Amino acid sequence: MVLFTGGAVIFVAVMGLVLYALFADPDRTRRLTGDHLVLWGGLVFPAVTLAILLVYSISVSNAVTRPPAQDALRVEVIGHMWWWEVRYLDESGELEFVTANEIRAPVGRPVEVALTTADVIHSFWVPNLHGKMDLIPGHVNRIVFTPREAGVMRGQCAEFCGDQHAWMAFHFVAHEPAEFEEWLELQRRPAPEPPTPMLAAGREAFVAYGCGACHRVRGLEGADGDLGPDLTHVGSRPSIAAGRLDNTVGAFGGWIVSAQHLKPDNFMPSFEHLDGPTLRALAAWLESLE
């Protein structure tokens, strides 16, 4: 805010001076000109304001890059073309579970996100939460932030990463601590058993059509691929396909049939020849994975 007001004031002042030079009587304007104008306006004033701004901006950067607190929630984010793998670690640094395209955290507790990439450079950005940090091969970058109030925010990749850079989003969800504990508890469990025959058929189709070669569903035999997002609790996520679609049965169906149309050149093929009942069962089962 300081920047914008300051910038606006300077801009108006300089333009005012130009207009004065253009339209006022030259005999009067001539008195203003001289080395003192350049010295004070062009050298001293910017030097002083910039020095103040520099000190201020360094103090802000130091504040936002403070080393993490001991009790920070530790999350690893791995960028993929074009989705986000999110790994939750426990206090000792052991992997607890893996999810995708969503990060959840309790209000009031610092979160430390460690950023790496599986392929090209991506950049992690939740505009309403924190500035950007790049995900660079061979580097681990960290950012630390503390969510202040509960809510859902959208984040997006901010470094051009190829074909579907435009559709590489995720959601950040801040929960009240108790709610967050519930969510953690849910995520630690393997995928639920399908309660109805239709959902069971969906699960069968998942294995039969080879979805498990790329996607892992914990607790399901034949589904341990790691090329695509872990789908163990995909039904509980705010969106699917990295923010491309809302999380509904219809969206699941649409995505399975026409992934290449919705997000061309992503690594999931379109399963165009699935028959209607199988597709409905598959989509319903995925949506039920909460």
Place this chain on the structure above:
Amino acid sequence: MTALKKGEDAPPEGADPGLDQLRRVWAQPKGLSGYKEINNTDVGRWYIITGLFFFVAAGIMALMIRAQLAVPENDLISHELYNQLFTMHGTTMMFLFAVPIMEAIAVYVLPNMLGARDLPFPRLSSYGYWAYLFGGLMALSSLFFGLAPNSGWFMYVPLSGPEYSPGVNADFWLLGIGFVEVSAVAASIEIIVGVLKFRPPGMSPDRMPIYAWYMLVFGFMVLFGFPPLVLGDLLLEMERAFHWPFFDVERGGDPLLWQHLFWLFGHPEVYIIFLPAAGIVSTVLPTFVQKPLFGYSWVVLAAVGTGFISFGLWVHHMYATGIPTLSLSFFSAASMAVAIPSGIQVFCWIATLLNGRPILKTPMLFILGFLFIFVLGGLTGVMVASVPFDWQVHDSYFVVAHLHYVLIGGMVFPLFAGLYYWMPLATGRLMSERLGRWAFGLMFVGFNVTFFPMHIVGLMGMPRRVYTYPAGFGWDWYNLTATVGAFMLAAGVAVVLFDSWWHRRRGPKAGFNPWNAGTLEWLTPTPSVNYGLRSVPVIKSHYPLWDNPDLVESVRRGEWYLPDARSGHRETIRSSTVASRPEQVVRLPHPTWLPMIAAFFTAASFGVAIFKLWWIAGLLMGCLLICSVVWLWGTEDRPSPNRYDVGCGETLPIHLNGPNTHSFWGMALLLIFDGTAYLSLVFSYFFIWTASPEFPPPRFEGGEMAVAAACAVAMLLGSAAARLSVHANRRGRHGLYQLLLLVNAASFAAGALLMAQTLRMAGLGPTENAYGAVLWMMVSWTGFHVAISLIMTAYCAARGLAGRIDAERYQTLLNSELFWHFTTAVTLASLAVMHLFPQVA
């Protein structure tokens, strides 16, 4: 200052024999042969037109981009095409428009401003122009085959590397840019030597037109700014074509190395574009106030200061890469500091405005538009220099807005001011004031309507380089507004282009010095003539036309230097660098196809290299080599007598040897460029060394050190033989001269082989890891220079046998000697880095 008389047209043929000679000698060949012309007036005009062509092409890409983004989830343009379009928009605007057109303007106006008849190396600037044209068309054509580069104009690895961009798209970028580098280096050498040595008598540096100062800084910035990109280009192409791992993490490379090299070039690049534009502002503005530029020394210092500071802020493009906050603070400080010289210039311009009553003709309108947009862009620039603010807006539309404010405001508006201003020199007519006002209005309003909303939508979180965006985030209206503005801006440009064509026949005749300007380029009749001034006067002030009203007539009557061309040669005066005393009459080459043919072979060999047809590329390079030999063979003619009466009671030598000649300076400047590229390689070595944990993997043990020492001895021996050959030649001992050249060649060849041997003994290959790759790159560097050295040695031997190098004429030998010593220096430095440094570390 007194008003100048509107001069009559030049006298008719036959009335003035001296003038007739000038007209005849400098005449452009008729018909198709007109394209043989190498004079700066013709080449400069083609250069400017070509630059505008690429501007329009990139502008059309921008319109396509804006059309796609007009509404959310638009499917007008596929993501493939969109990614190619935004990559090519940036690449074309930066590399094929902004830099070349600034060189073009300098090629066109600088010699006239300096009272020179041409630039120092007309064939070189012509070669640079044709290389730019062919290379640019080649790069642009890739769009029509769907093969255009698509990883962004910044080409970040690994996205642009062999794994994620296996096609030829990225190679088009790398090789296309190679060309622009060739032409930029050609132009910068031309401009530096032109400004330093081809000034009129009496025009000491403190009396130079301010534009010449800006272009001098521009020239040096290109020499120091482009090499990191050249090296980055080379490394990436080596990684793509031969799998030398410089950026591959698996094998000890680091993708951040590319970012450092790219932005080491990329940020100075912004000022490489801006400074010439500021030079135009500082030239045009005083004319329309009819008062001298206020604070000449302030402005010179600011331009030089900008040049220096701009090399210290590249990391501000990399705030989000995880570099420690402490280092970021330094770059943040430097980034803010660069605002100070800009502030000084802005206030000098305002002080100039305050000094008189501004005349609001079209060029002046564009200058005022520039001030408005540039000041706003500068302020947002200070904001993004602040680290935490940048973390927020980096790679968002806020930055898109900022960079267009700085580049369109800081470069395109002054450029258009310059076009309107200097157009009478090219066409002899004035462009329409009425259309000019329309064009300015459309461009100014259209520009702000396009780019101001982008600040807001960027702060709202819209990232850059997305081919589409979801609805419902409040971004929709801002984007639609921007699209409407873009078409308005384009309409404004279209009006300018239309009038530049239309006014050539319909516009009012400009007559002599239509704006009543004070600088020398207005001393020629309009449209201007290839030889520039009728005679070259002694200059005593910044605005000779204002300060010395009699000058016009005396120059026209041929009362000063070089009033004719009775020798039948194209000639211009070379003066001493500081005092600007006339020292030499330089005989310039006449029209020739050679530069165009050489550029064609360069383009063709680069073009087939894209498709990895190495043999054909080599063959074409061979043709290029033959061209260069033919080109150079005729230099150092033996004039007899070696004195020439230049008028004003002075005679000057025609041929000179030694380090004061312009060709020696040209070679020295080329080596500065080369040496900077080499330093970038050394930087890469140390960068990978700090970044990679297993670096350096195997220690050299025992034997290699002895071989390295033998290599050093061989190189020193070669250099010593070179030095002695110069002495032998001067004493007229031809046999000894040839023998010493042979020793030079043999030692250099042995040196290169020994250097490679040290790596082979250690069992290091170029593809296993980044360490080996960097070391082999150093060996290749020496290998390449030794190869060129051997060609030079053979060439000097041949010239000796043909009697074209002898005791009186040996500049070729001196220039070659400089290159030979440079080769030795580079090799010794590499040996120290390769073999001594790991022992110490």
